[in-house]
Amino acid sequence: MNDFLSLFDPGGGVWILAKILTLIGLSVYVVFALVIVKQVDHMTDTLEVGFESQLKAIAIVHLLFALGTILFALFVL
Amino acid sequence: MPDIFVAKETKKESMKEVKDNLDNTKPDPVNDLKKSPKARHKLPGHTRSPLAAYNYCPTDVKFAVADKEEKVVLFLRRHPITNIPWILLASIMCLAPMVLTLFPPFGLLPSGYQAVVIMTWYLITLAFIIEQFLSWYFNVNIVTDERMFDVDFVNLVYREITDAHIDQIEDVTTVMGGVVRTMFNYGDVMIQTAGQVPRIEFLAVPKPDRVAQVLRELRVEEETEKLEGRVR
Structure with missing residues (x-):
């Protein structure tokens, strides 16, 4: 029983598993953010109205935020 | 003494008024x-x-x-007014972490995990806003x-x-x-x-x-x- 409860202690097995799953989930999200950047690029090539640079900047900021989150999770968790 | 000459009042139309009038033509x-x-x-x-x-x-x-x-x-x-529903939803999503911290299950997580959950929530909110805006824009x-x-x-x-x-x-x-x-x-x-x-x-x-x-x-x-x- 004590061995089972020790899994939930900080640094225990459950939290290591949670960290791995969190990093996997965030990695998938980074791929999604890359897809958004690619698609915004493709969409702005199809239609140019004068707001393209701002849209690309927003997509890149989103990607950087995703990368920042995964790095944060890697070092803090 | 009667007025000898009274100039007609000319109303200067703003560009908006000119365009609005022409809009009817x-x-x-x-x-x-x-x-x-x-x-x-x-x-x-x-x-x-x-x-x-x-x-x-x-x-x-x-x-x-x-x-x-x-x-x-x-x-x-x-029409831009069609964006109001998702803007309202995005506003609620932005404010949600403030309420989330009041719920006990969230409070049981270590502080590092709490921070990651909140960052992930804002990531998802940003992706939602970007997707909705792109959908309207394109x-x-x-x-x-x-x-x-x-x-x-x-x-x-x-x-x-x-x-x-x-x-x-x-x-x-x-x-x-x-x-x-x-x-x-x-x-x-x-x-x-x-x-x-x-x-x-x-x-x-x-x-x-x-x-x-x-x-x-x-x-x-x-x-x-x-x-x-x-x-x-």
Whole structure:
């Protein structure tokens, strides 16, 4: 029983598993953010109205935020 | 002493008033397209804003499937008011972490995990906002002097572009129903065509009656070109 409860202690097995799953989930999200950047690029090539640079900047900021989150999770968790 | 001379009061009209008055006149897309960009800026319905939902004879619009000689007459999007539902939802999503911290299950997590959960939540919120904005920004309807296009980005990885020639238009129907649509003057324009795609829809566009008028003028011009043998 004590061995089972020790899994939930900080640094225990459950939290290591949670960290791995969190990093996997965030990695998938980074791929999604890359897809958004690619698609915004493709969409702005199809239609140019004068707001393209701002849209690309927003997509890149989103990607950087995703990368920042995964790095944060890697070092803090 | 009686007034000898009283000058008539002349009311100086602002540019907006001039445009609003001209907005009630019949559109003339054929001649308006021949005007210089500077002259076009004074046309009613013309704007330089890239976020406009209604732009008449825009000068800065380029799209991939257009011919070199084709000129854009109308550039349409859904009325900005249609964005209010997702803006409200995004606002709630932004404020949600403040409430989340009050719930016990969240409080049981270590502080590092709490921070990661909140960052992930804001990531998802940002992705939602970007997706909704892109959906509004890129789902456009374009009317040129030769064709009309319906550009639909269904989602980030699926795009559908439908086009039909102006001379294939058989019927144009405008639908504007409901309090909000009447107040903000936006509605649907349904275009029946003789082409492979039998119907093209411009949904929730501003000034649907004006759009129908422009399409009518373009059809008349196409028929005139056919009669005179000037078909491109």
